Amino acid sequence: MNTSPEVNSSPDIARPAVLETAGLARRHLFFASLCAGLAALAAIGLLAVSGWFLTAAALAGSAGVATAMAFNYLIPSAAIRLLAIVRTLARYGERLLSHKVALEGMADLRGALFDKLAAQDSRHAPDTSPGEASTRLIDDVEALEDLVIRQPARHAAVVSALVSLALVAFGGWRALLFLAAMMAALPFLFSRISAALTHAPAEEAAAALGDLRTRYVELAGSRAEIAAYGLADQAHAELEPIAHRLDEARRRLFRAEALQGALLSIYGALAVAGVLLLARESAPMVALAMLATASAVEGTGGLSRSLLRRASLEAGLRRIAALNALDPALHQPVTAAPGTLALGRHRFEPGARVAIVGPSGSGKTRLLLALAGMQEPVADLRLRGEPIAALPAAVLNGQFALSPQDAPVLIGTVADNLRLARPGVSEAEMWEALKIAQLDRRIARDETGLDTPVSEGGGILSGGERKRLSLARALLGGRPWLVLDEPSEGLDRDTEARLVDSLRHWLDRTGTGLILVSHRPVPLALCEKSLQIAELA
C-alpha cells in the first residue's frame, strides 16, 4: 500500500503486468494456454455439435426412413465423443501446466526476491520484520501465483469468443455481426462494471482490515493487563465497530461479485436471444449458433472473474514490483587487514579489549549494532579514521563478528547456525568453537550432535544455551574484532567463569580484539579498558 503512491489507483491504468512481475515470459505459458484454448474449443464444440446433430437428426428422422438411413451419423457422433475426451484431457493439461509454470516461476521469484533483499544494506533496507516478510514474500507471491495460474483462462476466453463467432457464422451474417459486437463489448463493459462495483468496497475492506489489525495488535500487546484486570469485554467493544466496518465492506464486495455474475448470465441470455432472432438459416445451424453463443459467454466468465480478483491484488503486485526493483549486486565481505577503531576520542589498535558500560537504555546495544553494520550509528565511530556511517556494510562485516543480545538462532540445525559464520567451516572447528563457548558437552549429549535441530526461538535450547551458540558462531567468524552483547547473561557462576576463561585464552591465541557490553563483573574483567557510553554520545 505504502510503496508507490505515484501509481494511479484507477483499475485500468498503470496496472503492474502479471507475467512481468512474476518474471515469466508469455512463451512459458504457451502450452498451458494452448490446452486452455483447446479445452474452450472442445467445450463449445461439444454443445454446438450436439445441438446441430440432434436437430439435423430430428429433421432427417421426420423426413422418412430413407432420409434417416442416408444421414451420416458416424462423423458427428464420433466428433461428440472425441470432443468430450479432448475437453477432459485439455482441462487436465491446462491445470497441470499452468500450475507447473506458476509454481516453478514463483520458486525462482522467491529466490530472486530473497537475493535482492539480502544484497541490501541492513542500515537502510526495507523492513523484514516477520509480519512484513510474510505479507510480502508469502502472501503477495501466493496471490501472484494464483494470477499466473489463471492467465491461460484469459487466453481461453479469447479463443472462446473467436470459436463462437466462427460457429455463429453458420447462422448468417446478421447473427454474426450482432454477436461480434456483443463479444467485443463484453470485456470492456465488464471491466467497467467490475471497477464501478468492486473498487470502493475492496479498498474499504482493505483499509478496515488494516485498521482492525493495527488496533488488534496493540490490544494483543497489552494482553497481560487485559487478562489481569478482566478487560476483555472492553477490548472487544473497541474492536467490534471496526470489525463491523470490515463486515459491511466485505458484504458489499460479495454482493458486487454476485451481481457481476448475474449480469454476465443476463448478457449471455441476451446474446443467445439475439442470435435466435437474427439467424436466418436452417434449424440445425441456428441450434449450433445458439449453443455456441451460450457456452462462449460462460467461457468468458473466467475473464471477468479474474478481473475481479486483480482489483484486490494490485497492492500486492506493486509491493512485489517495488522489491524487484532493488539493486541485486551483492558485496562480499572485504577481508582486509585488521583496522584501528576509534570510539569517540578513544583510539584502539587491533587486538584491544574494550568494555562499554552505562545504564540500561543508554544505547550500548545500539552502538554494537552500528559496528556490525545493522543500524545507523548515533555516536562518533571510526574505522581506520573513516566514520563507519560512510563505510560500506561489506567493510564492516569483514572487521566485526557480533553475537547480539537476543542471540538469534536460525531454523535448522546447530551446524547450519555455525556454518553461517563463514564459508567452509569444518566439523572440527565447530566442535572447538562450541568447546570455547562451553556448549560442546550439551550438544554432544544429544545423539544427533551437530545435526541437532533448533527451531524458531531456539527450540530445545534454553536462553543461555542460545547465547552460547550465538557466541560460538561469532568465534567461527574469524573477524579481527569480536563484538559481544551480554555474552554470559543467563549463565550460572561456574559456567560463566569457565566461559570467560576459555574466551580469554582464545583471544590471547588469536589476537582478536573485543568490544564487550556486559553488566556482570566476570566478563568485564576480560577488558583492559572500560568506556562510559555517555562519553561517546
Place this chain on the structure above:
Amino acid sequence: MLRKAVKLYLHGLFNLIYVKFARVLIPAAWLVDVAGAALFAWGVASGVGAIATKHGASGGVTLLTPAAWIVCGALLRAFAVCSVDRLAVGAAQAASRTRRAGLWQKLLGGRLARPISSGESANLALDHSMAIENRDQRFSPIRINAIVGPLVVALIVTPASWVAAAIMLATLVPFTLGMILAGTASRRAAERQLDALGALSGLFVDRVTHLPLIRHFGAEARIGRQVRAATGDVARRTVTVLRTAFLSNAVLEFFSALSIALVAVYCGFSLLGLLPFPAPEKLTLVPAFFVLAMAPEFYLPMRRLAAAYHEKQLGEAAAKALAPLDEQPAAPKPSSHEPATAFDGLHVEHLRLAFPGISVGPLSFELAAGDLAALSGPTGSGKTSTLAAIAGQLVPASGHIATLSGAALPPDSVAWAAQRPLLMTGTLGHNLALAAPGTRDAEVLAVARQVGLGDVLDRRGGLAMAVDHAGSGLSGGERRRIGLARAILSGRPLILCDEPTADLDEASAAAIITLLVTLSAERCILVATHDAALIAAARREIAL
C-alpha cells in the same frame, strides 16, 4: 451510546433470523436457479423447434416467445444467484461475529496453553477467522446444491425423456467411484503439499527475518542458494503431487462431458429411429433439445463445488488451527463459597514452563506480603512468561502457585504493570482507573502524582486530558507510569511488573526504582528485569 447498542442488538436479531432461515432459503434459491435454467433451455429448444417447423421462415412473432423465455430464465437465475449470495453472506457473517466474540475474548483475556505473539494472535483472530467465514460464504451454500441439484435436474428432464434422465443418473455411479478413488489420493496429496508449504514458508520467513544477521556474516549468497534449493524442491514436489491431485477434477470433467455426449448421441439416434435396441420412448425435437440444453446443468453444481474447493481447504486448515484454543482450560475460578482468603504472600513451588523456545525452572521461592523481588535473565529466557504463569494467564508444565498460607491465589489479587501499558480511547482519568472504575478523582489524582505524573497533569489539563489508543503525546516513561498507577489503584496486593525501567533515561529509571521500593512496604512486587540497578534495589534476585 444507547442508540448504538439498540442498533447492534437489532442487527444481531436480524442476523439470527438470517441464519435460522438460511438453511431453508438457500436450497429454495437453488431451486429457483434450476427453474431459471429450465426456462432458458425451454426457450432455446422451442426456438429451434419453431424454426424447424417453419423451415427457416422469417422470425416474427413465433420467435419472440422463445427469446422471452430465454431472457426470463436468465433473469430468474440472476435473481437466484444474488439471493444465495445475500443469504450466505448474512449467515456466514453472523456465525463469524459469534465466533469472533469468543475467540477474541479468549486470545486477549483468556488462559493460554502457550505464549502467543501479538502477530500470531492477530493471525488467529483475524485471518483464520476470515478464512472460515470465506468457506461458509463460498463453499457451504454450494454443498447442499451439489447433492440436490443433479437430482432436481434429472427430475425436470424426466417428462421430456426419462431415458436421458436415467443416463445422467447412471453416470453418477462411475463418477462417484472415480471421485472416491481420485479424491482420496488427492486429499492425501494436498495434505502433504500443505505441510511442505508450511515448512517452506516457515523457513523462508525465518531467513528473511534474520537477514541482518545473514548480511553481517556475509552469508547472503550461501543462504540464498539454500533458499532457492528449498523453494525449487517444494515446487517440484508440489507439481508431482498435483498430477494426482488434479485427477479428481479430471474425473468430474470427464463425466460431465460424457453425460452431455451420451445424451446427445442417444437423442440423435432416437430421433433418427436408428437406436440399436427397441425405442423405449417416442422423442420429438423440442423435448430432445430441451434435454440436451439441460444436460450441462446436471454436473454444474459439482463443478461449482470444485471451484470453491480452495476456500474449503483454507477454511478447514484455519478451523484446525483454532481448535486447540477451544480446549483451553478456563481460568481457575476463585472458590466463591468460602470468603476470599487474605493475600499474605506468594508461594511458588517447582514451577516449570515448557513452551516452544522457552524453558524455565523448576523455580521455587516465597515472597512476603510486602516485598520486592527481581526475576532476572537474558532476553527471551521466559521472564514475562513466568509472570504470566503466576498471574494464571499461561498454563505451566508443572508446579504450584499459591498464597503463603497455601490457599489458591485469587485472580483478582494480581495487578500487572506492563512495559507498554494498555491505553483505551477516553480520558487520562478513565485510563488510570481502568482496573478500578468508580474510584474517586481525588484518589486517582493522588496516585497519579505519587507515580510522577504530576507534570503531565498540570501541563495537559488534569484527569480530563484526552488519550487516544496510540498514546500520542505521551512518552514511554509516562505510559509506564500510567501502568503503575493503574496497578496501584487496582488495590491488588500482588503487583507483577514487566521491565519497568527498560528504555528509560537514568533519572526516570531511578525514580521508578525508588517508587517501587517505597511501594514494596505494603505490596508484594515481583519485577521481571535485566536492569542491574533495579536488581540491586530488590530484596532478592531470582535468576532464570
